[in-house]
Amino acid sequence: MIKLEPEILQAVEKPARYTGHELNAVHKDWDEVDCHFALAMADTYEVGMSNLGLKILYEVLNNRQDTACERVYAPWTDMEAIMRDRSIPLFSLESFTEIKNFDFLGFTLQYEMIYSNILNMLDLAGIPIWTKDRNDEDTFIVGGGPTVYNTEPIADFFDFFILGEGEEVISEVAKTFVKWKREGKPGGRKGFLKEVAKLEGIYVPSFYNVKYNEKGYFSSIEPKEPEARDKIYKRVIRDLDSVHFVEKPVMPYIGIVHDRIMLELFRGCTRGCRFCQAGTSYRPIRERSREYLRELARKLVDSSGYNEMSLTSLSSADYSCLGELVDDLFADFEGEKVSFSLPSLRIDSFSIDLAHKMQQVRKSGLTFAPEAGTQRLRDVINKGVTEENLMTAVEAAFKQGWKQVKLYFMMGLPTETDEDIVGIARLAEKVARKYKEVKGKWGVTVTISVSCFVPKPHTPFQWFGQLPKDEFERRQRLLKDSITERAVKFHYHDARVSVLEGAISRGDRRISQVIYQAWKDGAKFDGWTDLFKEDVWHEAFRKCGIDMKEYSERTRDFDEPLPWEHTTPGVSKDFLKREWNKAVAEQLTEDCRRGKCSGCGVCPSLKVDIVDWKRKEGEVKANV
């Protein structure tokens, strides 16, 4: 058991990040269970504790009698320095046990910029960084989460990955482990990996051979063990009412990023934005029932004491019974001073009315995501929103008393021209002027937040070459110079980070070496702008003899094998190609939630169906 002396805790920022003992944390007797699972996020306590997926899996695993699940997050740099100095290994927050004593260490893979932190945590734990160096006694390193649809850049660090939704499969993994352990661990480490590889949705990277062609591009990946599948499909929950959701969240003593209840209404979003990886990877739409959500809301308020609840989903306003659900919740929590919020709004007046109802008096600010500055480009990305939609929505908002609007855009989308960039400024200015028109005076702030587009695997834009950093920066300046209205404020993302993300997210296994090198040379917390070390990363690519731009800026051929195609969310390549062609032709694709099936392939290949409570029976059937 690790015990931190007071002088250590007095010396670090936010010591409660490391002291555990939170309400609802689960403490089990180490010797009473067969399977010890540490769930990790390679980011700070405040970020890790806010992750819904981890909260769910924590309860699912702890609901098993044979398993104890504990938490661990990345120590901040001040704490890390002390830990290294005094040889304190990474420990869990429940029993303060060394992480290397756990059977599993599972990382949620939220975005590529935490990869260096993963290596850092393995190192702090004293676990060999490379899979090949681990022996029978070592912890199994597991990954799951959003970036799992291209795990190749980190494949050599992980024993296996879980693709897709984890509620069911994580329990199957624990069960498989317990059985293997009770049988005397036949076949050792590899023996277990062979067993776990038989489960649907599990990818064991060391069971494959990767080949590259004469140009150095990825050419194939082939199973070398009988248990390894050619293609691994993600796991998907068919009926969300039937699986466990968070009921007793671990309650932090200190403020965390999302310090409120998160009630997940549904999974999936089929609006079909062509840049969006979440849009392709969480298909199809599956809603929880209104009754179940009501029940969960009650349990969560009672077990947490929170007075704020966020109704989360990829596009919460699309929940078919949202109006009714909000009425239910208002009635259920009358007099309990619980406030509700929607994290994302649709650009229409239904959303504004609902936001108005939910926020009652306090009007903090509204956020919309038109994503592109001109109609042409919005059609390219299949963002089915018109300028008129936006104007109607903001008009309604201003009438209701909002004074702050935030607009999200992306820069560097396929086919983008300077006209589209200037279009962002024009659109924001129109919004600002709409306020004057409605209110007869100035007094609005329109903030435009512009990120740099990163093409992602398993999206229609997966072949597209990302812009070079200098070009992003030129467009950022162009946009800045195009804004003439004082009411418009401009924020943009760090292009240096986006191009690195671009290289890693479409990387192959050779990128592992680069990540390792960068970590060795001091890269960590790369997602934190002030800690991001651009030089270290460029130097790491150079040292490994890898051209970063080959990965970020190169436009791939349609018939070129891609290093991520064997780990798939079920969306077919044909569909992605079709969508690319429609993008270039500026044609829209309908949302399959109520409209016709666009033949993405998910429903038939995963044997799953849309669950939308207001869709008429038999209206849509997946047709591929």
Added chain:
Amino acid sequence: MYKYRAQLTKGDEIRYISHLDYAGVMERAIRRAKLPAAYTEGFNPHLKMSFASPLSLGVTSDAEYMDFELTKPLCQPEIFDKLSAALPPGIRLIKLKPVKEPKPCEGKKHKALMAEVEQGIYEVVAPLIGDWDVAVKAVERYNAASEVNYHRVTPKKTRDIEVKQYMIEPVKIGMSGDWVKLTMNISITQTGSIKPAEILELLYNEYGLPVALGRALINRCKLMGQGKDLIDLV
């Protein structure tokens, strides 16, 4: 409105949470307890609650005081049990009493909890590294000094504080195992006070108290006004 005063602990488990975080934790505990709590008016309603003197980060306490209000009068045992059951690890409810508001004809209202605090008693323990006699001498010399200055550095300003004016009694020294145990009885005034950690620092730096400073632990044992525990002032 019906006002209550609670005496709570801040245990080892939550030694390192700030005063503000402690308040947030108590707010959620009251909500979990399903007590008919009274809220402030406004867009962002908060529970009507107030605390006595804030504790420094790293200090535990057997004497945290919180006043809070309910919209209905519930009997003491009911509130006590409900609140106790809803507390997280590291917080225990020791005592709970209704605050009797003086009758309007008496003309005055109960003082704010914060303003009632006059005195705090702390126990500091630290491993002895050296001679017990040296430790006793160090404390004796500190107690005998007529004036002791502490140089307080905060991000905003630095200033010298005369410490002895806040010592209600001399520091007492005792032993438990290999640990030195110091008892400090400190006056807390509207214009200032001295922290037990600061006295310890002085004892170590200037009087040569032979202890492992980095392993010292501080506990607030009592918080008093008019010579009584705050819970007995209601």
